[in-house]
Amino acid sequence: MLFSLIFNFNLMSIKVDQNKCIGCGMCVNMCPKVFKMSSAGKSEVISQQDVDCARNAANSCPVEAIKVE
Numbered sequence: 001m002l003f004s005l006i007f008n009f010n011l012m013s014i015k016v017d018q019n020k021c022i023g024c025g026m027c028v029n030m031c032p033k034v035f036k037m038s039s040a041g042k043s044e045v046i047s048q049q050d051v052d053c054a055r056n057a058a059n060s061c062p063v064e065a066i067k068v069e
Contacts, residue, residue, distance in 0.1 A: 014054040016043045020065035027057035
């Protein structure tokens with residue numbers, strides 16, 4: 001069972017929809033190891049490692065631009 005949890009964890013993907021992102025920076029403030037602001041002023045994913053934090057950021061995103069699948 002533990003292997004299954006770890007295996008599923010590794011299959012998760014964190015994505016930011018650039019068309020939806022308004023550049024508020026909430027996700028960057030919540031998860032600076034996962035997101036950063038791009039030169040275009042929008043959030044981008046820099047790491048796939050902290051899925052729990054990314055999920056919290058996704059739940060807090062005002063425009064639902066973050067997907068953790």
